[in-house]
Amino acid sequence: MDLKSGYPFWPVKNGLLHTYPALHKDLTCDVVVIGGGITGALVAYHLAEAGMETVVLDKRHIAWGSTSATTALLQYEIDTPLCDLIEMVGEDHAVRSYLACADAIDKIAALVKKIGNECGFVRKSSLYLASYKSHAPALKREYAARKKHGIRLEWLDQQQIEARWPFRRPAALLSEKGAQVDAYQLAHALLQAGIQTGLQVYDRSEVTKIDHSPRRVHLTTEHGAKITTKKIVFACGYESQKYLKRQVAQLISTYALASEPLDTSSWPDGSLIWESARPYLYLRTTEDGRVIMGGEDEEFTDPTARDKLIPRKTARLQRKFQALFPHLEMEVAFSWAGTFGETKDGLAYIDKSPDLPNAWFALGYGGNGITYSVLAAEIIRDAILDKPNPYADLFRFER
Ligand SMILES: Cc1cc2nc3c(=O)[nH]c(=O)nc-3n(C[C@H](O)[C@H](O)[C@H](O)COP(=O)(O)OP(=O)(O)OC[C@H]3O[C@@H](n4cnc5c(N)ncnc54)[C@H](O)[C@@H]3O)c2cc1C
Numbered sequence: 001m002d003l004k005s006g007y008p009f010w011p012v013k014n015g016l017l018h019t020y021p022a023l024h025k026d027l028t029c030d031v032v033v034i035g036g037g038i039t040g041a042l043v044a045y046h047l048a049e050a051g052m053e054t055v056v057l058d059k060r061h062i063a064w065g066s067t068s069a070t071t072a073l074l075q076y077e078i079d080t081p082l083c084d085l086i087e088m089v090g091e092d093h094a095v096r097s098y099l100a101c102a103d104a105i106d107k108i109a110a111l112v113k114k115i116g117n118e119c120g121f122v123r124k125s126s127l128y129l130a131s132y133k134s135h136a137p138a139l140k141r142e143y144a145a146r147k148k149h150g151i152r153l154e155w156l157d158q159q160q161i162e163a164r165w166p167f168r169r170p171a172a173l174l175s176e177k178g179a180q181v182d183a184y185q186l187a188h189a190l191l192q193a194g195i196q197t198g199l200q201v202y203d204r205s206e207v208t209k210i211d212h213s214p215r216r217v218h219l220t221t222e223h224g225a226k227i228t229t230k231k232i233v234f235a236c237g238y239e240s241q242k243y244l245k246r247q248v249a250q251l252i253s254t255y256a257l258a259s260e261p262l263d264t265s266s267w268p269d270g271s272l273i274w275e276s277a278r279p280y281l282y283l284r285t286t287e288d289g290r291v292i293m294g295g296e297d298e299e300f301t302d303p304t305a306r307d308k309l310i311p312r313k314t315a316r317l318q319r320k321f322q323a324l325f326p327h328l329e330m331e332v333a334f335s336w337a338g339t340f341g342e343t344k345d346g347l348a349y350i351d352k353s354p355d356l357p358n359a360w361f362a363l364g365y366g367g368n369g370i371t372y373s374v375l376a377a378e379i380i381r382d383a384i385l386d387k388p389n390p391y392a393d394l395f396r397f398e399r
């Protein structure tokens with residue numbers, strides 16, 4: 001699958017941070033993590049830290065899949081508003097899912113501190129705009145639902161928005177909790193930290209064959225290397241579906257750009273910005289004063305059709321930015337397209353395989369995929385260690 005195209009900002013900004021060998025020898029270990037994007041890096045780091053002999057295999061270069069294309073807004077807000085999620089999965093399940101995502105942001109804060117590399121992690125507030133006047137009542141209900149369950153946020157009416165931002169919108173929710181990060185850098189930093197505790201990382205090593213026996217899993221890579229392991233974790237991002245019998249996500253295309261640096265002083269707190277329209281627009285800033293934004297989703301993934309649209313989608317994103325910040329002249333520096341996965345309720349799938357023994361899935365699908373990946377890392381580590389995890393029941397295949 002062609003996960004992205006065009007010029008994503010992160011790999012160009014960071015360059016080749018670290019190199020990893022391809023696997024050319026046979027191995028035995030406790031756990032193999034298939035996928036070396038942000039999800040695989042988080043899972044592997046946690047497993048290695050817990051003392052498990054862990055091997056990461058990626059068929060591309062490390063972090064070269066969706067992780068290189070992400071805009072990396074870290075939000076506790078799930079694509080499905082809390083009010084709607086309550087209707088879908090019940091109040092307890094929905095509220096705990098929101099609170100788990102909020103907790104995940106603190107977990108990333110603690111993690112970057114622990115590995116001694118911030119990786120562009122900065123806490124930010126999150127501004128959720130009513131795209132149209134007709135969306136304001138739903139936002140009001142959403143505000144009440146979140147408030148009721150202890151989430152700290154502010155209701156802003158049109159005047160209050162206009163007093164703080166250079167644009168006019170009928171209503172907005174301003175949440176304290178949010179953050180942004182450089183996920184490409186974070187994936188490398190976590191793997192490097194893991195390597196210090198014995199983690200083995202191989203890229204350009206596609207897993208081409210998987211055989212399950214009751215107590216072991218036998219893997220073969222494209223170079224013929226054979227690995228015998230007790231457990232495997234699928235952290236293959238949007239390419240994981242082929243390992244599942246049931247379709248769990250709809251894959252779509254999304255578009256993103258990064259601007260040249262500009263003066264973002266009229267953007268209070270550099271808040272993460274998104275909106276109630278679907279598909280939604282999402283925006284953030286970078287440490288070097290760029291704007292990164294995405295949206296304009298299309299319900300297909302064919303790379304040729306997707307890539308043909310990059311110039312048109314970039315122009316549309318740019319126009320949408322100018323509508324929000326008319327006084328800022330934005331010049332596009334990078335634009336790209338990526339595959340994106342959505343689930344029926346906006347929740348991730350983090351669970352034991354329903355079909356295969358000794359296998360787990362870490363599928364952080366949805367707009368806050370990275371926050372889900374942090375939860376996945378802890379849930380899977382605890383499951384393998386046979387320890388309880390407070391969030392394990394939230395992201396099961398059967399829900
Ligand atoms: C444009 C865009 C904007 C986004 N914005 C946000 C955002 O603002 N916030 C957010 O939280 N999320 C966002 N996302 C989603 C987020 O990027 C993803 O959730 C995240 O990158 C997924 O990471 P991953 O490690 O699971 O997948 P990937 O980064 O794709 O990594 C999976 C890896 O598995 C490897 N692999 C697959 N099959 C095999 C195999 N058989 N053998 C070996 N290796 C294999 C692949 O090569 C790949 O490197 C966005 C996504 C896109 C595309």
